[in-house]
Structures are given as C-alpha cells and as structure tokens.
Amino acid sequence: MSAKKTIISKSVDETIQAGKELGKQLQPGDVVRLDGDLGAGKTHFVKGVASYFGIQPEKVSSPTYTLIHEYSGTLPVYHFDCYRLEHEQEALEIGAEEYFYGEGVCLIEWPEKIEGLIPEDAIRVDILHQPEERRKIIIHHQNPEA
Numbered sequence: 564m565s566a567k568k569t570i571i572s573k574s575v576d577e578t579i580q581a582g583k584e585l586g587k588q589l590q591p592g593d594v595v596r597l598d599g600d601l602g603a604g605k606t607h608f609v610k611g612v613a614s615y616f617g618i619q620p621e622k623v624s625s626p627t628y629t630l631i632h633e634y635s636g637t638l639p640v641y642h643f644d645c646y647r648l649e650h651e652q653e654a655l656e657i658g659a660e661e662y663f664y665g666e667g668v669c670l671i672e673w674p675e676k677i678e679g680l681i682p683e684d685a686i687r688v689d690i691l692h693q694p695e696e697r698r699k700i701i702i703h704h705q706n707p708e709a
C-alpha cells in the first residue's frame with residue numbers, strides 16, 4: 564500500500580518547509596529518494612529535512628564531488644548526490660548499502676543512477692518544475708497511515 568501527498572511550493576522557503584514536514588515523519592533507517600531535474604530543488608528539500616534533525620541548513624550543499632555528506636543531528640543524516648556517478652559499483656565500494664540499511668536517515672539525489680541499490684521501501688519524493696518559481700512536490704509514502 565502506498566499514499567501520495569502533493570504540495571505546491573511557491574518559494575525556496577516553502578520547499579525547505581516541505582522537507583522539514585517530511586522530517587517529522589522519518590524514522591531511523593528510512594531512505595528517501597529525491598527524483599527531479601537539475602535545479603528542481605532537491606538540495607533545498609534536503610536542507611529542510613536536515614533542519615528538522617537540528618542540522619543547520621547552511622551546512623547542506625550539493626555534494627557534487629563527494630558522493631556522500633554526513634551530517635550529525637538528532638539522528639545521523641546521510642546526503643547522497645549520485646549525479647556524477649557512472650557505475651553503481653562505485654556506490655557499493657564506499658559502502659552505500661551499509662548506510663541504506665543503517666540507523667540514520669538517507670536522502671538520495673539522482674537515485675536513478677543507483678536504481679538497483681535503492682531499498683524497495685524507500686520513500687519517493689518527486690520535485691517538478693512548474694511555471695514561475697513554483698515546484699510540485701509529490702511524496703509517495705509506503706505506509707498509508709504516514
């Protein structure tokens with residue numbers, strides 16, 4: 564079973580707020596995949612999730628050349644950016660699966676690059692460009708109660 568929630572964001576701040584709201588619902592070991600084009604707002608959404616866990620949003624940036632950024636908050640938050648990854652194998656080598664099945668919260672930008680490694684029960688967030696500065700954010704929960 565899954566449930567879908569759609570949010571229209573009208574600004575960067577509203578996207579951050581949407582991330583913060585999702586943060587409230589996350590449990591240790593949850594994996595969130597962020598699907599969206601370049602500049603959709605994935606990193607800003609991560610800033611919101613991180614801020615829910617007490618991490619300063621300024622600490623969150625796109626780890627373009629680092630595959631993983633680790634932030635230490637009330638839970639460990641692991642921020643992956645797979646944009647530059649060419650082979651899933653590279654993610655395996657740095658132990659991605661240990662993060663995905665660990666005790667922190669994982670947030671993954673460009674998850675399609677490591678499709679075969681993403682846990683089946685990952686929460687999916689689609690961020691879509693809309694006219695003006697808007698974004699459509701669709702959160703696919705695995706659990707209808709969420």
Ligand SMILES: Nc1ncnc2c1ncn2[C@@H]1O[C@H](COP(=O)(O)OP(=O)(O)OP(=O)(O)O)[C@@H](O)[C@H]1O
Binds near residue numbers: 573574578601607696
């Ligand atoms: N409603 C909005 N929500 C989020 N970002 C917005 C919004 N309106 C405009 N923007 C702009 O869109 C850009 C989003 O950048 P961000 O780095 O979060 O995207 P991204 O999806 O992580 O991109 P990348 O694929 O390059 O990592 C920023 O420049 C931001 O100012």
Ligand SMILES: [Mg+2]
Binds near residue numbers: 605
């Ligand atoms: Mg980004």
